[in-house]
Amino acid sequence: MKLSIVSPVNALGESGIDAAWASYKTLFPLILGTIGLGVFFLYEPKVSKEPMVPFELVSNRTSALGYACAFLHVLVSTCTTYHFLVYHQGAGAPEPLQLGVGVFGVAFTVAPTAISSGFIVVYFGTYRLINFVDWIFTVLGFGVLSLLRAVSHKIWQTEVIGFGLGILYAAPTYAIMAAQPVCMSASSPAM
Numbered sequence: 502m503k504l505s506i507v508s509p510v511n512a513l514g515e516s517g518i519d520a521a522w523a524s525y526k527t528l529f530p531l532i533l534g535t536i537g538l539g540v541f542f543l544y545e546p547k548v549s550k551e552p553m554v555p556f557e558l559v560s561n562r563t564s565a566l567g568y569a570c571a572f573l574h575v576l577v578s579t580c581t582t583y584h585f586l587v588y589h590q591g592a593g594a595p596e597p598l599q600l601g602v603g604v605f606g607v608a609f610t611v612a613p614t615a616i617s618s619g620f621i622v623v624y625f626g627t628y629r630l631i632n633f634v635d636w637i638f639t640v641l642g643f644g645v646l647s648l649l650r651a652v653s654h655k656i657w658q659t660e661v662i663g664f665g666l667g668i669l670y671a672a673p674t675y676a677i678m679a680a681q682p683v684c685m686s687a688s689s690p691a692m
Contacts, residue, residue, distance in 0.1 A: 502537075502541050502553070504534070504537060505533075505534045505535075505536075505537030505538045505540075505541060506534070506538070507534070508530035508531070508533055508534035508537070509530065509531050509534035509535060509538075510534075511530060512526075512527050512528075512529075512530040512531040512534070513531070515527070516531075554692070555685070555688055555692070557685070558677075558681065558685060558688065558689055558692055561680050563676055563677075563679065563680035564676070564677050564680045564681060564689070566676065567673045567674070567675075567676035567677035567680075568673070568677060568692070570632065570636075570669070570672075570673040570676070571673040571674070571677070574666070574669040574670070574673065577639060577666065577669070578666050578669070578670075581607060581662060581666060582604075582607070585603070585604060585607070585646075585659075586600055586603075586604060588649070589603040589604075592649075592650075602656070603659070604659065605656055605659070606656040606657065606658065606659030606660040606663055607659045607660075607662060607663040607666065608663070609656075609660070609663065610660050610663030610664050610667055611663050611666055611667040611670070612667065613667065614663070614664050614667030614668050615667040615668065615670040615671050616671075617668075618631050618635070618667070618668040618670075618671045618672050619671055622672075622675055628672065628675035628676050628679060629676075631668060631672045631675075632672045632673065632675075632676060634668065635664075635665050635668035635669045635672050636665065636669075637665070638661060638662070638664045638665030638668065639662060639665030639666060639669065640665075641661055641662075641665070642659075642661035642662025642663070642664070642665050642666075643662060645658050645661045645662070646658060646659070646662060674690050677689050677690060678690060
């Protein structure tokens with residue numbers, strides 16, 4: 502399992518730097534690791550008596566979509582957090598204070614909207630509405646970010662995506678846990 506994860510990551514990390522994309526040094530670990538992960542996902546639910554990954558957690562549609570949303574949230578929030586600073590540095594923000602102002606809208610809105618999403622779920626008694634709203638804000642926020650220019654450091658342009666990312670910190674967990682039996686309530690958010 503460990504080699505099946507490490508070898509494709511290593512191949513993707515070193516490709517184009519130490520070896521060409523089409524060389525055996527890149528393709529061999531990439532293909533071997535992918536085959537190893539495939540064997541792992543075939544072996545674990547069928548043969549293993551105590552599987553490392555409890556596959557009954559993703560056996561229904563609601564939980565599987567909740568985990569997919571949580572995975573996409575990691576990608577989206579990482580891109581926003583790290584690459585947004587790189588954008589501002591490349592766009593000509595020479596001082597750290599200007600970088601801080603550029604990211605302030607995201608940082609200021611994430612925590613309050615994450616907390617408020619819990620209150621909204623409790624008040625309305627449904628988690629689907631908040632999951633739709635968070636993806637609307639996230640997609641709309643990326644659209645608004647496309648309006649950024651090198652000299653425009655307007656906080657409102659980053660607040661929209663901050664609302665979406667903040668709600669996404671908590672909202673997929675409700676969908677994941679709602680579809681699970683009580684005996685799986687400890688392991689479902691941990692995965």
